[in-house]
Amino acid sequence: MEIGYWLASEEHPPKVLVENAKHAEDAGFGHMLISDHIHPWVDAQGHSPFVWGVIGAIAEATERIQLGTAVTCPLIRTHPAIVAHAAATAQSLMDGRFLLGVGTGENLNEHVLGDKWPRADVRLEMLDEAIDVIRALFGGEYETFRGKHYTVEQARLYDAPKEPPPIIVAAKAEHAAKLAAAKGDGTMNTKPDADVVKLFKEVGGTGPIYGKVAGAFASSEDEARKLAKERQPNSALGGDLSTELALPRDFEAVAELVREEDLEGSLVFGKDPAKWREKLDEFERAGFRHVALHHVGVEQREFIEFAKQFV
Numbered sequence: 001m002e003i004g005y006w007l008a009s010e011e012h013p014p015k016v017l018v019e020n021a022k023h024a025e026d027a028g029f030g031h032m033l034i035s036d037h038i039h040p041w042v043d044a045q046g047h048s049p050f051v052w053g054v055i056g057a058i059a060e061a062t063e064r065i066q067l068g069t070a071v072t073c074p075l076i077r078t079h080p081a082i083v084a085h086a087a088a089t090a091q092s093l094m095d096g097r098f099l100l101g102v103g104t105g106e107n108l109n110e111h112v113l114g115d116k117w118p119r120a121d122v123r124l125e126m127l128d129e130a131i132d133v134i135r136a137l138f139g140g141e142y143e144t145f146r147g148k149h150y151t152v153e154q155a156r157l158y159d160a161p162k163e164p165p166p167i168i169v170a171a172k173a174e175h176a177a178k179l180a181a182a183k184g185d186g187t188m189n190t191k192p193d194a195d196v197v198k199l200f201k202e203v204g205g206t207g208p209i210y211g212k213v214a215g216a217f218a219s220s221e222d223e224a225r226k227l228a229k230e231r232q233p234n235s236a237l238g239g240d241l242s243t244e245l246a247l248p249r250d251f252e253a254v255a256e257l258v259r260e261e262d263l264e265g266s267l268v269f270g271k272d273p274a275k276w277r278e279k280l281d282e283f284e285r286a287g288f289r290h291v292a293l294h295h296v297g298v299e300q301r302e303f304i305e306f307a308k309q310f311v
Contacts, residue, residue, distance in 0.1 A: 001284050003311045004031035005304065006070070006212055006294030007054075010040035011231065014049035014057070020300045021058045025065040027308040032058075033070035033101065033210065033292045038077065038109045041234040042252050052086045059093035066097045070188060070210070070292075071170045073105030075123060076115045080130035081152050084137035091161040100134070101188055101210070102127065103170030106243045108251075120243070124175055125149070131167060131183045138164035168210060171196055181205030189288075190214075197287035211288040213279045215268030217295040217303045224269035225260040232296040236262040267296070273309060280310060 005024035007017050017034070024032055036051040051069065058067055067090075074083040083100075091098040104123035111117055118126065129147045136143045137152070140160030145152040169184035171177040172191065177200045180187035186207030187200050197209055214235065216224035228235070233255035234242060245251055268275050276293070283291045293310070295303040 001280070001288070002030040002290045003280070003307075004033060004210075004290060004292035005029040005307070006214070006292040007032055007034040008045075008294060008296070009035045009051055009054070010037050010045040010048055011296065011298070012300075013047050014054050016300075017049065017054050018057045018061050020304070021065070021067070022061045023301060023304045025062045027304050028311045029065060029308070030311070031066040031068065031099075031290060031292065033068050033212070034058075036069050036072040036109075038112055039248055041108070041248060042231075042255060043248050044231050052090065055090045055098070056093055059090065059097075062094075062097075064097075066099060067094060068099035068165075068168060068210075069101045070212070071101035071103035071168075073110060074102055074130040074134065075105055075126045076110040076117075077105075077112060080133040080150060081137060081155055083130070084134040085157055087134070087165055088138060088157050088159060088161050091163070091165045092159055096161070096163055096165075098165045099168055100165045101168045101170060102131065102134075103188075104176070104243075107246050108248075111246050117244075117246075120240070121175070124179060127169070128179055128183060131169070134167065135164070166207065168208070171200060174199060177205070178203050186210065192283040192286040192288065194286035201287075208290050209288045211283045211286075211291040212294055213268065213276065213283065213291055214266070214294040214296060215276065215279070216270075217297060217306065218270060221270045225263065227297055228263050228267050228269065229255075229258065229260050232263070232267065233258045235266040271306065273306075276307070276310065 037048045074080040087100045107117045142156045166185035168186040169180035170188045171180040181203045188210040190212045216228040218224035236258045
C-alpha cells in the first residue's frame with residue numbers, strides 16, 4: 001500500500017502548505033492529496049487558500065511526488081471548463097505528476113455565488129456531465145458542449161496535457177461508486193468502506209483507490225482528544241450534515257453537541273504507531289491501495305517525521 005500525506009487547505013496558510021508538501025516529499029511519501037475549500041469547516045481551522053495557486057507553488061517546490069485534489073467540485077462554484085483549464089495547467093507544471101480528484105461537493109463551499117444547492121441525485125448528475133466536459137477539453141481541440149447543466153462554446157485548451165491527468169471520482173455511496181466506475185480512472189473515499197470498493201470493482205471500476213487516515217498527533221491521548229474536538233469536530237457529524245450545512249458557524253453550532261468520545265473511530269489519537277497502523281490496515285483490508293495520513297493540528301514537521309515510518 002502506498003502511503004501519502006494529506007494537505008488540509010482549511011488548516012494551514014498557503015506558504016505553510018507548500019513547506020509541508022516539500023517536507024513530505026523529502027520524507028519519502030508517495031503522493032499528496034490537497035483539499036479544495038473556500039471556507040474552513042470551523043473557524044478554529046482558520047484558513048482556506050485558493051487551491052490552484054497553492055498547487056502551482058507546490059509544483060515548483062517539489063520534483064518527484066504526485067499531487068491530487070481531494071476533491072475539487074466542478075459543479076457550481078467552479079465551472080467544469082475552468083476546472084479543466086486549471087487541471088491541465090497543473091499537469092503541465094507538475095510534469096505529469098498531477099491527478100484530478102472530483103466530487104459532488106459541500107454547500108459550505110458551493111453556496112457562495114448565490115446558486116441553489118441541488119439535491120444529491122442532481123449533483124451526481126451534474127458531476128457525470130462535468131466529467132464529460134473536462135475530458136473533452138483535455139483533448140486540446142475546440143469543443144462545443146450543450147448539456148442539461150453546462151454549456152461550453154468553442155473552448156480550447158492551448159496548453160492541453162499530452163497525458164491528461166487521471167480523474168479520480170469520490171464515492172461514498174452506491175450511485176457514486178457506479179459513476180466512478182463508468183467515468184473515472186479510480187475512486188476515493190475518506191472511510192474504509194469495503195462495500196463501496198467491492199461495488200466499484202463489480203461494475204467494472206479499475207485504477208487506484210485512495211483513502212485517508214486522519215488523527216490528532218499529540219503527546220498524550222487526552223491532549224489529542226482535546227485537539228481533535230477543537231479543530232476537527234466535523235469528523236463526528238453523521239448523515240448529510242457535512243454536505244448540507246452552509247457556514248462554519250453552522251458547523252460550530254452542531255459541534256456544541258459533539259463530545260470527545262463521539263470522535264472515536266473517525267480519528268486516531270496520540271503518537272502510538274500501532275494505533276495509526278491499525279487504521280491503515282483497516283483501509284488495506286477494505287481494498288484501498290493508496291492512503292494519505294492527516295494530522296489535524298497546526299504543527300506538521302514532527303508528524304511528518306513520525307509518519308515516514310509507514311512509508
